[in-house]
Amino acid sequence: MTSMTTIPTSSSAPLTNALRSRRLPVWALVAIGVAAAVLAVLLFKVAGLMDGGWVLTLVGAVLIFLIGLSVISSVVEGRRAARNRVATSLIYSAFVLALVPLVSVVITLLNKGRTRLDGTFFNNSMRNITAFDSGGGAYHAIVGTLEQAGIATLITVPLGVAGAIYIVEYGRGRLANTIRFFVDVMTGIPSIVAGLFILAFWVLIVSPHLSSTHQPFNSGFAAALALFVLMLPTVTRSTEEMLRLVPASLREGSFALGIAKWKTIMRIVIPTALPGIVTGIMLAVARAAGETAPVLLVAGGTPNRNFNPFEGNQESLSVYIYDQAAAATKYGPPRAWTAALTLVALVLLLTVVAKLLSRRTKLNQK
Structure with a gap:
């Protein structure tokens, strides 16, 4: 009669707790985003590193956010989770950056086009x-x-x-x-x-x-x-x-x-x-x-x-x-x-x- 080996349940519980604990909280993501925005403003606006306006500042903030998220997520969650977070953030960032020209056109049209919105x-x-x-x-x-x-x-x-x-x-x-x-x-x-x-x-x-x-x-x-x-x-x-x-x-x-x-x-x-x-x-x-x-x-x-x-x-x-x-x-x-x-x-x-x-x-x- 073949003997059956059982896996101890005590070893799986710490692993589960470890997986659940090694996650960045939401406030950390918000903090990284705020820090990236402040650093981008300091670099591109205050220091005058590159005078490219608010568009370049926004792009710089996104790049700084991605770099900071990759580093912090690698330390806290591991490289695999960090790559997943960076890829997800790239998708959302691309969507936001694609909306920037559209929103800019709409704002410009509304701002300059309302001057002659009259019956005449x-x-x-x-x-x-x-x-x-x-x-x-x-x-x-x-x-x-x-x-x-x-x-x-x-x-x-x-x-x-x-x-x-x-x-x-x-x-x-x-x-x-x-x-x-x-x-x-x-x-x-x-x-x-x-x-x-x-x-x-x-x-x-x-x-x-x-x-x-x-x-x-x-x-x-x-x-x-x-x-x-x-x-x-x-x-x-x-x-x-x-x-x-x-x-x-x-x-x-x-x-x-x-x-x-x-x-x-x-x-x-x-x-x-x-x-x-x-x-x-x-x-x-x-x-x-x-x-x-x-x-x-x-x-x-x-x-x-x-x-x-x-x-x-x-x-x-x-x-x-x-x-x-x-x-x-x-x-x-x-x-x-x-x-x-x-x-x-x-x-x-x-x-x-x-x-x-x-x-x-x-x-x-x-």
Whole structure:
């Protein structure tokens, strides 16, 4: 009969207590962070080691915190726990440092853009207003941006989503690979190239046949076409990735119930991927709303109101910002900052509305 050896329980208890006791308390982490911040201020601000402003001070504080945490954690907890804490702190530090530019942009926009947040700015155009006048507004630019981005979205979304559905659900072989290749190539096209393409094709070739004078003309619709060229690859690629994330079991279950493939796509696949599709669409809209070069080439820009996107020059917020920021007067930059804040607010509002609508549609289908 084989004898069984038992492990003494007395040896495991001290080990457990040792593991529990060798942990840095929360107050120690806070103390290391405060000490790192104070030391960074002393080095970069008081001593004037490197005059890099508060951004460099923040980066220095993070580096000092990581070094101090690594040393103290190695002494108290051991090297393995120290490496884990440093890796975790690096992840959080990278997140905080990534937020710094975003927060800085938002604070700068709110600080400088509020100077012209008044009724005059939103109810008046720049007609008969020079760079040396204090009045004027961006009403005509807001209308132009909404019309151009809206027309581009109406053209892009059906084509982009349909192209992604074909690539994922129907496309096979060389044709699907070719379409995917050209979509990837179009993603990297500079915006000025899209503007030049619409200028050469629509403005110089097509528009004379649509004019009674047979002369080429700029228009907001031409700007919408240029934005469409920029938005299409983004919408197609993002929609394709979202459709690929839909589990195949959902499709198979629908097919097992005898549901047609097109109905499965419309009622199951697309609603499941709808939040991601909406996110991709809004990213494309945000990029299109902020484009300046193609709009400046084919829309021309104007200080007057033009509600007709199919005839005559039309302004946009991006072109308005470009013109006002270039004005060498004290009245131009405040108008540019307020227009930039308005553009960001419009994109944010559209994104929130689109997210709410997609969420409501998904809940209704459940």
